[in-house]
Amino acid sequence: MGRDAGYIALHSGISTGAENILIPERKTIIEDIIKQLDEKERRHKLVNLIVVAEGDEFGGANEVAKVIKERLPHQEVRVCILGHIQRGGSPSCMDRVIASRMGYHAVECLLEGKYNVFVGIVNN
Numbered sequence: 122m123g124r125d126a127g128y129i130a131l132h133s134g135i136s137t138g139a140e141n142i143l144i145p146e147r148k149t150i151i152e153d154i155i156k157q158l159d160e161k162e163r164r165h166k167l168v169n170l171i172v173v174a175e176g177d178e179f180g181g182a183n184e185v186a187k188v189i190k191e192r193l194p195h196q197e198v199r200v201c202i203l204g205h206i207q208r209g210g211s212p213s214c215m216d217r218v219i220a221s222r223m224g225y226h227a228v229e230c231l232l233e234g235k236y237n238v239f240v241g242i243v244n245n
Contacts, residue, residue, distance in 0.1 A: 130174035133203065140169045143185065145176035151185075155192045162196065 127144020134142030140157065143149045154171070161169055173182040186198045212220070219242065227240045 125176040127174040127176070129203070130172050134170075134172035137170060137172070139172045141171040142174075143171065143179070144174045145178065149178055151179070151188055155189065158189065158193055158196065162193075 125145050127142075127146050130144050131142055133139075140161075141154055158169055171182075171185065173179070173185050175181050179185045179188065182200045182202065186200045189196065190198050223240045223242065230236075230238055230240065
């Protein structure tokens, strides 16, 4: 997620303790990542998390995984797409309340003949 902005990937990577965070705002040097993964394998580090923004120059997580698999074929590589997980989660109570409030106002706009407007919540 994030298209050409690495904001979501950066904060996701920081909050999860990712070893590498690849974002479009910074040049990705894949050789450095391969070297780090190889060195960590020698130290028997079992899990290495790499967060890849959608707009990364390699074309996203699947492309980065492909390069890693080619260069380090003995390592297991798994890709998890954040957007797919977000769509599948159960909504919280507040998710439902916010959706109901915004839905109500969206319908009110339509009934009043207001189109091409954005419904949101400002200052709670």
